[in-house]
Amino acid sequence: MNDLNIVILAAGKGTRMRSQLPKVLHPVAGKPILHHVLAAARQCQPNQIIVVYGFGGDQVQQHTPGDDIQWVYQAQQLGTGHAVQQAIPLLPDKGTTLILLGDVPLVDVTACQHMLKQAAQQLVVQTFIKDDPTGYGRIVRNAAGEVLAIVEHKDADADQRAIQEVNTGIMAMPTAKLKQWLQQINNHNAQQEYYLTDIIALSVQQGLAVLPFVVDDAWSVTGINSKQDLQLIEREKQRREAEQLMQQGVTLLDASRIDIRGHLHCGQDVTIDVNCVFEGHVSLGDNVHIGPHCVIKNSHIASGCQIHAFSHLESAEIGAHSRIGPYARLRPGSTLATDTHIGNFVEIKNTSIGKGSKVNHLSYVGDAVVGGNVNIGAGTITCNYDGAKKNKTIIEDDVFVGSDTQLVAPVTVAQGATIAAGSTITKDVPAHSLTLCRAREQRSIQGWKRPQKVKK
Secondary structure (H helix, E strand, O other): OOOEEEEEEEOOOOHHHOOOOOHHHOEEOOEEHHHHHHHHHHHOOOOEEEEEEOOOHHHHHHOOOOOOEEEEEOOOOOOHHHHHHOOHHHOOOOOEEEEEEOOOOOOOHHHHHHHHHOOOOOEEEEEEEOOOOOOOOEEEEOOOOOEEEEEOHHHOOHHHHOOOEEEEEEEEEEHHHHHHHHOOOOOOOOOOOOOOOHHHHHHHHOOOOEEEEEEOOHHHHOOOOOHHHHHHHHHHHHHHHHHHHHHOOOEEOOOOOEEEEEEEEEOOOOEEOOOEEEEEEEEEOOOOEEOOOOEEEOOEEOOOOEEOOOOEEEOEEEOOOOEEOOOOEEOOOEEEOOOOEEEEOOEEEEEEEOOOOEEEEOOEEEEEEEOOOOEEOOOOEEEOEOOOOEOOEEEOOOOEEOOOOEEEOOEEEOOOOEEOOOOEEOOOEOOOOEEOOOOOOOOOOOOOOOOOOOOO
């Protein structure tokens, strides 16, 4: 809607969170609460998004990118009406305004879109039926069922407190009317705050009917005010993510034991075992099997791969039909071609490994280029760091590296070479040769100094 303005109220300190981190920056499914609300707002295609912020404002802005956001500071938290008043200078006199809450991450976009269809000429208030409405503003209706007002809990009498229909805080209305009403509200109430909900009674007084929009999804209107709330919302969000994956055909061995903290894209016939965590952007090709207790972040795993238990992958590219783990760690910059094997207790970092190569046991390979059909024996390490800088190891095609070998970079092992077990390689190895290095004596060099980093 080109004439739509969305105001997000995100100024609360969140005292019950007991944290120096602003409430709206606490993560749900890997991203701040406010980011979820902004994502919902953007789906409504507004002309502008205004975020009213307060406590920890610098942090909130710093961790919330977006050129489409206009920021408004609420220096004193004097109520929801006061918060929206701060946005008045940015609101035009025409169009529609939707009010959202910055601590409600599972806001229902479809419900908001339905509300907006009816909000061009009247005030639409989203409501919910709550078994225990304690603390919520009550929706007061007349005998005909028409909305008359919203009365906050502290200001409600006994009859009003018995009402179970409550205000969610989400509402939409003509922008011109909102600006007019905000100039008329006062703080003559138990909390001495300026309630946004007072605009309902003003609308009724002016003969403009208030349309209630009742939602039945409690989670879509649940705000986060404590760590307990945060945990409950997290589990519900993960339940929804798991449900969506299963609808797409993914096999989850236990849908209650998966965490998606970002975006997970899966091909057909993907199986995910228990207690796996996916962070950032992760894609799994067809017929991928992820074993239990794996952590995978910002990685692409091609079709037919098996990631065995307790493996950790970050910013890695895994070629088709490869086998990883168990207990493998692939750090950023790891790129594996098809049909590679990375075994137990192997760490790979900033390294490309060619087709059909194997690093199966207890090895570290960092800052290296490994060709195809290479076998790296157990306990092999690339000694890539001399104390000051990283150096590269190059292992060409068809090389066999024996167990317990140290490759002291920079060094190149040429095509087809074999290195005998227990060797320490400090010089380039010629092609199609057998190279071995076994020290006959141990000696110490007095006064030797380790290379030092040059301070920038």
